[in-house]
Amino acid sequence: MACFHNKVVNALLVIGGFASVASATTDSTTVVWAVAGQQANLPCRPAAKLPGDQPVLVLWYRTSQTLPIYSYDARNGDFSSGVRWTDNRTFGGRAYFDAKVTPPALTLNPAHALDEGQYMCRIDYRTSSSTNSLVNLNIIISPGPATIFWKGRETEQGTVGPLQEDERASLTCRSVGGKPSPTVIWNFGKDAIAPTDTKFNFDPVTGTYTVESTITVTAERGMVGHRLTCSAHTSIGGQSRDASNKPVVRSRSASVSLDITLPPLNVQILGSESLVVTAGSEIKMSCRAYGSHPPAKITWWKDDVLLEPFVTYRVGPDGNATAMLRMNVSAEDDRGRLTCQARNPYLSQEPLYDVTQLIVYYPPKVTLSLGPHLQADDIKEGDDVYFECDIRANPSFNRVEWFHNVS
The missing domain is CATH 2.60.40.10 (Immunoglobulins)
Known part of the structure; x- marks a missing residue:
């Protein structure tokens, strides 16, 4: 491989006639966004200056370096069947130049955070002079997991409380490790909640950001049974003209419910x-x-x-x-x-x-008794005797009958 690498470099010096990447004239610049851990495609479109001319050699550089880091050599055959070489110190086995797609592209799979930077693609032709194009590769690092804090502590089992009705609670959503700086959005159902405070912190060691977004909510009856959600995502809208260059960055979300103590209605x-x-x-x-x-x-x-x-x-x-x-x-x-x-x-x-x-x-319940002023052991023949009949019934009785010596 070392011999082949030297041949490629010599070919560059002889054919191109320049020794510095920084001094090369570029024909176009493309901005590419890719997510760390996913695939990145760096386009290199041939643009021969003479009709019918064919590309024969593709050389990739980091503009901060003078030697190629990848080459595709088709000088001995058709352009679709060239010989590939990569600098293992830069890409290892992650790089592959696909000459059959339109435009041809150098694929990095997976892309690493350290791949971010400016690259130059040089194409040599059989007759035409070489063309150079720049690719600005921006690597997105997905936001870290979203975590919700209440009273300085991480919420447990997705619940905040207990809270009294009309009590105010401050909740903070934190996401660590995204690049560019993530955006945190709070929602209650489909309704967005404006934050009361947002803080960003850059870590120069990892090149990533920590974002904290705080909201203050008032505990209301209508919140019971619903969830508050915070989502951390990276937005790259408007930073690339080509929609195909905009990768899908997965949002990281967390949600909580409010445990509100309420009296019965x-x-x-x-x-x-x-x-x-x-x-x-x-x-x-x-x-x-x-x-x-x-x-x-x-x-x-x-x-x-x-x-x-x-x-x-x-x-x-x-x-x-x-x-x-x-x-x-x-x-x-x-x-x-x-x-x-x-x-x-x-x-x-x-x-x-x-x-x-x-x-x-x-049914009726009957109680028969002597009159209140009579005593059973003091009644003589000829005395007047009267009785009281106490009747309890529901529905009320409608007839009373008296009997004597009837069993």
Whole structure:
């Protein structure tokens, strides 16, 4: 390889008649953008000055060096079947010149950050004088992972909080290691959020940037169940006229949800305003609390008695809690007041409640007794005796019959 390299250099000196890359006259300049770790294509378009002339030798230089770093030699055959040589100290095995594409191009796969710089492509022809073109290769380093911080600490499990309603929170999104300097965008759903502060820091050792973007948000009920997202991306819009030269740079994103403590908005016993049942039967009633976060704690009461042993509790996909009451009723429960209470156990607000009346149907219950001023052991023949008949029934009775000595 060393011998071939010397032949190429000698050919350059004899054919081209110049010894300095810096002094060469260039015919065109192309700007190329590539992402580190992906493929870079450096075009080198033949432009023979005489009709029908053919290229025979392609030499690639870094403009900061005087010797070629890559060559494509087709002097002994067709241009599509030339001999390739590369300087292993520069590209190793990553470089390949493709003479069959239009325009021919030197491909670097993968491109490295240190490949960035200005390159010159020299093309020699069988008859025409040589042409030189410059390629400014810009290497993009993808942004590092986006990380969200709250109160100076990285957020855990994608959650910020707990927060009180209307509490303000400052969130910072950090991305380390991009070049050019990444742009950080905050979104709530489809809505963009303007940052309150943005900081950039350049690391001269790695040649990359760290960017921090801070927003301040107010915890509102409408934010529950939605996520705040920050995205770090590298924008090269407008820096290359050729859209094909604009590589796709993957955005790095992170998102968090706000854990906002909210009281319930409403509590409702599902069903009619009053419940009519028959003594001895089982009732099933549900009470639902809406809008609490975390889900509300629901309790059932009969008058002033807690009915906790008879209640089952569940939370729906919408975050609303439901408590089902199952209990057997008796005549003593008639006209009782069933109350459902809901409250957020993490807040000090008074609970919300809904009330329904329990109406129990049962057959008449009769209690017969002597008049209040009579004593059974002091009644003599001929005395007036009267009785009291106490009747409890629902629905109310409509007829009373008296019997004597009837079993």
